[in-house]
Amino acid sequence: MDSVSERIAKLKAERNAVILAHNYCLPEVQDLADKVGDSLGLSIAASETDADVIVFCGVTFMAETAKILNPEKTVLIPDDAAICSMAQMCTPSEIIEARKRNPGAEVVGYVNSTAACKAEMDVCCTSSNAVSIVSSVDSDDIVFVPDANLGAYSASRCPQKDIVLWHGFCPIHQSISVKQVEDLIRAHPGAPVIAHPECRAPVLALADDIGSTEAMIRFVRSSDKREFIVLTEVGMGHRLESECPGRVFHFPSAAVCGAMKMATPEGILSCLETMSPQVTLSPETIERARRPVERMISIH
Ligand code: 13P
Ligand code: SF4
Numbered sequence: 001m002d003s004v005s006e007r008i009a010k011l012k013a014e015r016n017a018v019i020l021a022h023n024y025c026l027p028e029v030q031d032l033a034d035k036v037g038d039s040l041g042l043s044i045a046a047s048e049t050d051a052d053v054i055v056f057c058g059v060t061f062m063a064e065t066a067k068i069l070n071p072e073k074t075v076l077i078p079d080d081a082a083i084c085s086m087a088q089m090c091t092p093s094e095i096i097e098a099r100k101r102n103p104g105a106e107v108v109g110y111v112n113s114t115a116a117c118k119a120e121m122d123v124c125c126t127s128s129n130a131v132s133i134v135s136s137v138d139s140d141d142i143v144f145v146p147d148a149n150l151g152a153y154s155a156s157r158c159p160q161k162d163i164v165l166w167h168g169f170c171p172i173h174q175s176i177s178v179k180q181v182e183d184l185i186r187a188h189p190g191a192p193v194i195a196h197p198e199c200r201a202p203v204l205a206l207a208d209d210i211g212s213t214e215a216m217i218r219f220v221r222s223s224d225k226r227e228f229i230v231l232t233e234v235g236m237g238h239r240l241e242s243e244c245p246g247r248v249f250h251f252p253s254a255a256v257c258g259a260m261k262m263a264t265p266e267g268i269l270s271c272l273e274t275m276s277p278q279v280t281l282s283p284e285t286i287e288r289a290r291r292p293v294e295r296m297i298s299i300h
Contacts, residue, residue: 004265004266004269005032005265007269008032008265008268008269008272011269011272011273012272015052015053015272015275016051016052016053017051017052017053017054017055017076017272018034018035018045018049018051018053018054018055019032019033019034019035019055019057019268020033020034020035020036020037020042020045020046020054020055020056020057020058020066021033021035021036021057021058021263022036022037022038022039022042022057022058022059022062022213022235022260023036023037023038023213023214023235023236023239024058024213024233024235024236024257024260024261025057025058025235025260025261025263026235026261026263026264027235027238028264028265029057029263029264029265029268030235030238030239030242032265032268033057036239037213037214038126038127038128038212038213038214038215039062039065039111039112039126039127039128039212040126040127040128040129040212040214040296040297041128041214042056042058042062042066043062043065043066043069043111043126043293043296043297044297046065046066046069046070047069047070047297049070049073051073052073052074053073053074053075053076053272053275054066054070054073054074054075054076055076055077055078055268055271055272056075056076056077056279057077057078057263057268058077058082058260058263059082059083059084059087059259059260060077060080060082060083060084060087060279061084061087061111061112061113061114061115062111063075063076063077063279064114064115064118064279064281065111065115065118065293066279067115067279067280067281067286068115068118068281068285068286068289068290068293069290069293069294069297071281071283071286074275074278075278075279076271076272076275076276076277076278076279077263077271077277077279078262078263078264078267078268078270078271079262079263079264079267079277080277080279081259081262082259082260082262082263083259084112084170084257084259085170085171085259086110086112086113086146086147086168086169086170086171086198087112087113087114087117087146089146089166089167089168089169090109090113090114090117090145090146090166090168091116091117092114092116092117092119092120094145095107095109095117095120095121095143095145096120098143098145098164098166099120099143102141102143102164104139104141105139105141105142105143105164106122106123106137106138106139106141106142106143107120107121107122107123107142107143107145108121108122108123108124108125108130108133108134108137108142108143108144108145108154109121109123109124109125109144109145109146109292110124110125110126110127110130110144110145110146110147110150110151111124111125111126111293111296112146112147112170113145113146115281115285115286115289116285116289117145117146118288118289118292118293119284119285119288119289120288121145121289121292122137122292122295123137123292123295123296124292124293124295124296125154125296126212126296127150127196127197127198127211127212127213128211128212128214128215129296129299130150130153130154130197131153131154131157131158132299133295133296133299134154134155134157134158134161134163135157135158135160135161136299137161140160140161140162141161141162141164142161142162142163142164143163143164143166144163144164144165144166145166145168146166146167146168147166147168147169147170147198148165148166148167148168148169149169149170149173149174149197149198149199149200149201149204150197150198151163151165151166152165152201153197153201153204153210154197156201169198170198170257172198172233172255172256172257173196173198173199173200173231173232173233173255174198174199174200175254175255176199176200176203176231176252176255177203178202178203178206180252180253181193181203181206181229181231181252182206184229184250184252185206185229187250188227188229188250190225190227191225191227191228191229191250192208192209192219192223192225192228192229193206193207193208193209193228193229193231194207194208194209194210194211194216194219194220194228194229194230194231195207195209195210195231195232196210196211196212196213196216196231196232196233197210197211197212198232199231199232203231207231213232213236213239216230216232216236216240217239217240217243217244220240220244220247221243221244225247226246226247226248227247227248227249227250228240228247228248228249228250229250230249230250230251231251231252231255232251232255233255233256233257233260234251234255234256235256235257235260235261236249236251237249237251
């Protein structure tokens with residue numbers, strides 16, 4: 001009997017499928033993927049692939065983004081219960097209400113949101129390009145949904161903009177405390193602190209660099225330090241260790257996103273065998289969500 005990875009490789013060829021995996025996925029899933037990256041990198045990969053089938057290992061909003069960009073392709077997700085908690089913290093009707101309260105404001109929405117919410121946004125952003133997107137919109141008045149921390153961080157970098165923040169947050173990044181970071185700094189003196197902008201402002205204030213998961217890899221590669229304190233989800237350690245050998249990474253304990261661990265090699269095999277679960281979105285949602293997502297990809 002062939003191994004799981006051999007069976008996946010065979011089915012991938014038969015179906016003309018590509019496997020995309022987020023930096024937070026299990027190491028064994030990252031090792032099976034054709035491309036591992038952050039939300040922006042994976043959206044770009046999804047927009048460029050000539051595969052017929054995309055297996056998206058990550059959370060549902062990421063697989064939905066791939067479908068929005070590729071309505072004609074089959075997008076599979078190994079476990080469709082992999083839902084980002086932050087994406088649940090905003091609804092389309094709340095965005096419509098926020099527009100009424102802030103006439104003339106543009107709605108900038110973090111991709112960590114449902115496709116139905118994206119359909120109500122003017123432009124999407126990821127953690128990688130939020131500051132560029134916020135500074136690029138025409139209006140000086142912005143409603144930023146759903147992540148209050150990423151919104152506040154973008155506002156701090158774009159003082160010319162008047163930004164109404166939402167109340168969403170990532171429970172994993174939100175739980176990283178100043179005390180935890182100070183303890184890590186004491187335990188590893190001299191190690192630069194690199195933080196994801198989903199962390200709270202007092203935590204970001206302790207960071208030497210703030211950026212998306214992909215930006216963290218760029219920071220480590222260009223640094224001559226050996227040890228780093230990494231304020232994000234622990235899955236990032238696998239990518240950092242494989243791409244930056246000889247470096248040592250320290251994470252806050254308990255920074256684990258359960259949803260990101262739901263894709264497994266067995267789940268990938270099963271979805272390629274059964275061609276399910278598939279991401280399905282209404283043509284109307286796809287049409288309305290496409291513009292803000294494409295705008296996001298055009299601004300890096
Ligand atoms: P990236 O934009 O770095 O991929 O982060 C996505 C995310 O969900 C962080 O929690
Ligand atoms: Fe969502 Fe947080 Fe998990 Fe990222 S780490 S997918 S923001 S719950």
